[in-house]
Amino acid sequence: MKIFKLVFKNAFRHKLRSFLTILGIAIAVIAFGVLRTVVTAWYVGVEATAANRLVTRQAVSFIFPLPYTYRDKIQQVPGVSQVTFASWFQGVYIDKNQFFARFACDAETMFDVYPEFLLSKKELETFKREQNSCVVGEDIAKQYKLKVGDVMPIEGDIYPGRWEFVIRGIYKPRDKTTDATQMLFHWNYVNERIKKETPERAGDVGWYIVKIKDPSKSGLISKQIDDLFKNSNAETKTESERAFAQSFLASTSAIITAMNILSFVIIGIILLVLGNTMIMSARERTREYAVMKTIGFSGSHLIGLIMGESLVISIIGGALGLTLTFPLIQGLEKVIPKGFFPVFEIEPITIILASIAALSIGVLSSLSPIQRALKMKIVEGFRFVG
Amino acid sequence: MPPIIQVKNISKSYTRDSFAIPVLNDITLDIEEGEFFCLMGPSGSGKTTLLNLIAGIDKPTKGNIFIKDTDITLLNESSLAKWRASNIGFVFQFYNLIPVLTAYENIELPLMLTHLSKAEKKQHVEAALNVVGLTDRMFHYPKQLSGGQEQRVAIARAIVTDPLILVADEPTGDLDKNSAAEILILLDRLNKEFKKTILMVTHDPHAAEKASKIRHLDKGDLI
Incomplete structure (x- = not known):
């Protein structure tokens, strides 16, 4: 024994x-x-952030927009390699319980700044070409049984009216932590309609995502960006993408x-x-x-x-x-x-x-x-x- | 040949609520090898305490106890545990078998402390079971055995390591007359046939009849 x-x-x-x-x-x-x-x-969301990305938002609050015109100025800051932007669109798909992130973004640069969103070359080209197109994450496509060519109607709330987007691509997540539940479409498409319907809101973007060459200089670059817009109507607050994601969690x-x-x-x-x-x-x-x-x-x-x-x-x-x-x-x-x-x-x-x-x-x-x-x-x- | 057990001027007292209560008073006692020694006395006379001291499970307040050439009063707890494992076999009044272990496993328990192989352990256990006549009950659990059988398993457990001395504290105290007689015959056989030195404590004169020497304790004094 x-x-x-x-x-x-x-x-x-x-x-x-x-x-x-x-x-x-x-x-x-x-x-x-x-x-x-x-x-x-x-x-x-915090884990999925990249060290070489900064987020520039309105200094007062994230909910206030920034002028589209800031883009070129930010692009000129030494150490910045690329700038893209996005706006929170929200809206209702099917009903209010079907929640997932919907962004109006810059189709030309978005996928360059977010290489973890894997999209085929053909799909990306079609997406860039067609103004009313959209790209959805693989998880959303699976959940709603969506395929390329389907139309996704969205009932707008922040941007009122009925919006229809044609799916031209389904992106795959590169990493385990990559969010595959987003819907991305053209900011230009939204902005053109806003110009006609509520022109005072046109030309605004939600935030800028700034890709930098050297992550160790993120502090300096952030300061340089914010200094550009000091004493303007829309002062900015630039921080690392990680800090930006963490600030979202602060409320919870x-x-x-x-x-x-x-x-x-x-x-x-x-x-x-x-x-x-x-x-x-x-x-x-x-x-x-x-x-x-x-x-x-x-x-x-x-x-x-x-x-x-x-x-x-x-x-x-x-x-x-x-x-x-x-x-x-x-x-x-x-x-x-x-x-x-x-x-x-x-x-x-x-x-x-x-x-x-x-x-x-x-x-x-x-x-x-x-x-x-x-x-x-x-x-x-x-x-x-x- | 010197006595196998030499108790020299042993005293023992317990402290209760800061009062020292003497239990044994300056006891000196020799027990020869191969003897069946019986300690008798009424309840509270100190006989179990003396047995515990000789068996090395309690320490005296004063005095020395030599078992063969070892003064066990000088051993620390760890050394004493090792010494007990190889020199003393215990038989208790209430058998104290482990209920979740079979008779075989209970007997095997002390062998867990040895370096014997599995086959050797089996040989030892079966030999012990054979001596107590319980080979047919080896896979029974204590609750499936009678009181007499349980005590026989306890005796088998006590002898399985072939100890120098067998100590038995009221081994028949919880048994009916017939079972008690069987246990006494078994102890007598272990003494005579297997030359085991036995130190038994009892207050039952009938049980003491088997002993080769009887001493009485009264209020902590050997008389």
Whole structure:
């Protein structure tokens, strides 16, 4: 008989209690995995940013536009290699629940600045050529069963009226973190119509995306850009694309922090549950530990037995939880609209954290019973009445 | 030949609520190798305490205990654990078997501390089972055995490492008359046939009849 056999037999001495504890750990790991996945999905936009891209927006607020005329001035700043721009279009596709990002952009430069949006040469040329065309991400095409040549009608809200765009390309994401849920169409097309319908709004863009040659000079270039428009009607704020993406998350940081805390609170609770189970188990076995000590089992043997038992329970619970987390996340990915979380999958770090958490629970919850067993004198152990 | 157990001027007292309660008072005792020694006395006389001291599971307040040539009062906890594993076999009043282990596995338990091969362990366990006459019950769990059978498994566990001394604390105290008789016959056989030195504590005069020497303890004094 190996000591592991004894550990395993001890772990399942009270089958119902062990089963419920394992189930509790599994549920905690699932909850931890889901919460961490939501948090990482929230940050995926930040992860997808490039170091060689800056974003120039209106200094007062992102919601105020910038003049189209800034483009050439920004292009002249030393260190800038290319400038593109985009405007948040919003609108309604099918109904208000079908949320995904829709941008009016500069078709000529957009795909140069965003090389992670993979579009075939032919599709790109057609897109650039046709003013009423659009390009959609692969995920959106899959979700709505769209193909090249289909017309996407959008009911405008920020830009009122009915808009129709012909799909001329479906871009693929280059990286795992690349958002494949966007719809991009010509800013020129939108602007021409705005000129006729609400001329006072014409010529405005939402923000500029500035591709720079040397990311280490982003601070200097940002300053130079902003200095260009100092004391103008539309002062700018230029920052790295990462900082820009993070500023979006700032408004929801309390929720993210709460979810982060909650994920670790869950681990803490289950630590107490397993700790309680282990204390009860060790207490019930006080006489047995006394017998084992009498026979000659040393402190390290008892540590192995108690910690081993705790680890068996926590590892099985953790493994069960992780195994169930994958299909659950896949199920949630199908249910959650693509536009909310463009990338919603379990990150390796989540698996590592959950595994570490399960192992830590196993180790930590055994410490108190181990200490008790080690401190116990044999004769006191024999006198113990549980 | 010197006695296998030499207890020299042993005293033991416990502290309760800052009061020292004497349990054993200056005990000196020799037990010869191969002896079936019985300690008798009423409850609270200190006989289990003396047994625990000789078996190395408790420390005296004063005095020395030599087992063969080793003064076990000088050993630290770790050394004492190793010493017990190879020198002492224990039989308890309430058997103290591990309920999740079969009779075979319970007997094998002390062998986990040895470097014997699997085949050698099997040989030892089967030999011990054979001595106590329970080869047909080796895969039974304690709850599937009678009290007498459980105690026989406990005896098999105590002898499986072939210890120098067998200590038995009220081994028949929890058994009916017939089972108690069987256990006493078994202990007697271990003493006579296998030359085991046995130190038994009991308050049952019938159990003590098997012993080759009997000493009485009363209020911590050997009489």
